[in-house]
Amino acid sequence: MKFALSTLSAALLFSLCAGNALASGYHFGTQSAAAQGTANANGAEASDASLLFSNPAGMTRLTGIHVSGVLNVVIPDGKFTDQGSTTLFNLPTGGSNGGKFVKPTAVPHAYLTYQLNKDLSAGFAMFVPFGSKSEYEPDWTGRYNSIGTELKTIALNPSIAYKLSDKLSLGAGLTAQFIEGKLSKGADFGSGALALVVEQQVAANAQPGVPIEVVRAAVMNRLSGLIKQVSGNPLYSGGVKVEGDDWGFGFNLGLMYNYDENTRFGIAYRSSIKNKLEGESKWTVKTPAGNLATLLNGALPGAGTQVEARLLAAYTDSDASLKVDTPESLSFSFFNQENKLAVMGDLTLTRHSRFKELRIDFANQLPDSLTPEGWINTFRASFGVNYLLSDAIKLRGGVAFDQSPVRERTRTPSLPDNDRAWISTGLNWKLDNKSSMDFALSYIKVRDSQVNSYDNGGQTNGVGSAICNPAGNTSSCATVRGRYQLSSALLGIQYNREF
Helix, strand or coil: CCCCCCCHHHHHCCCCCCCCCCCCCCCCCCCCHHHHCCCCCCCCCCCCCCHHHHCHHHHHHCCCEEEEEEEEEEEEEEEEEECCCECCCCCECCCCCCCCCCCCEEEEEEEEEEECCCCEEEEEEEECCCEEEEECCCCCCCCCCCCEEEEEEEEEEEEEEEECCCCEEEEEEEEEEEEEEEEEEEECHHHHHHHHHHHHHHHHHCCCCCCHHHHHHHHHHHCHHHHHHHCCCHHHCEEEEEEEEEEEEEEEEEEEEEEECCEEEEEEEECCEEEEEEEEEEEECHHHHHHHHHHHHHHCCCHHHHHHHHHHHHCCCEEEEEEEEECCEEEEEEEEEECCEEEEEEEEEECHHHCCEEEEEECCCCCCEEEECCCCCEEEEEEEEEEECCCCEEEEEEEEEECCCCCHHHCECCECCCCEEEEEEEEEEECCCCEEEEEEEEEEEECCEEEEEECCCCCECCCCCECCCCCCCCCCCCEEEEEEEEEEEEEEEEEEEEC
16 A cells, blocks of 8 residues: 555645635735725725735835734634545544634734835835645544645745836836645555455455456455454554745736826736745654554464565655645736725636646655646635725725635545635724724635545546556545535734834
8 A cells, every 4th residue: 555645735835725714725815904804805005015915016106114014813613524434445434523623823914115216116025825724633534635734834025116107107026935834644554455455365366267356356255354443443544744845936016007096907916936845754654554464464374564564665754845836816906086985896817727736756665646636717806995984094895706726526625625705894093194003804704615535646547537556646545525614704903104
């Protein structure tokens, strides 16, 4: 048996895993409390330094020096209901529904803009573009597909903006992005070992003229007691933990067009960023291999010793790496102020379709882990309003629809993503002529998701049907079947200061 890290890339790269109910795919969801209050519709508002994330061209609207510090607090809620998860032998994996696998998380962002002269401005942003954490109970029913995933990212984004005329400004920036991730999952060594024993017994008992399936059925019947005893049994299961990190580099562009003093339009682009995450994998194999040896040697003398030697030789700690390109995005936004009311909107297109597969390269003799993904391109549409309640208080509100790139047939417990809807409210409180505070509250509801994930390393037979091929994959060949219910509350607070 060979066991795969088929969810490594989700762990190291993608936020969305079960812990991320904010934005589709693997985006964190928001980088500004001012934007959050409008459900991220204010890309063309350009009223504080946090505009650097949405459109750097908006810097030319700010005079002097502006700083903004943001803190988001994610309060997620997730529930998984098992609907018949099974091992390689189609036996129940057993275990819990995962417990409280998502927990509250605080995420900071910071921004600075500086007006160099009347036409030229510079800025620096530090924000979290992707990030999530999920931790299932170690004995949960999907443990052979995923137990824990954690992603931490930070992006450093210096940029400049130039005012070509009173109506048109351009902006550009460079992005340095650091990614750090961790993964843990179980390994059903018991099922893998018995699958090997079954094939050995089938080969030893094959007879001319007797269909091989008849022989296999007889062997399976004879070994059924052992199979039931070890398949999915924690005594004969191991696991793996993986850590990795990388720096990647990209760029962003922006355009801001002022139709008149109350109306403007924006276009913003963020490039794809290439990453090669490098780290190490550490296996828990010695104890379960020893347990299997004792059991199998008692039932099939010599078989246990052979299985133990095979497991210890194959599952050695080693380096591991994964190449990933994060997707580019293109946003169109507008803003219109009429007396006390402002309306705004944003449409963001993301090229998620470049994510076709996960492929992890191990430095030891284990073959690459391959998991087909086949994501689709997506859009997010947001609409928001501001209302000047008084000279000191500006109320905000917004709604958004965020399309998921994940299709049902490739949904996994590491990324049980689906379309989601946002509803947000917030306010800007002007403390004095130079400073203000933004507060925001959002509720994000993810459409309930069905998961039927066969973790077989992407192996198929001659007609394209999924199979468990011990010689060509590194997975436990377990199947997670169930239903996810995910939602999240998001709190945002932001301090803005002009110098």
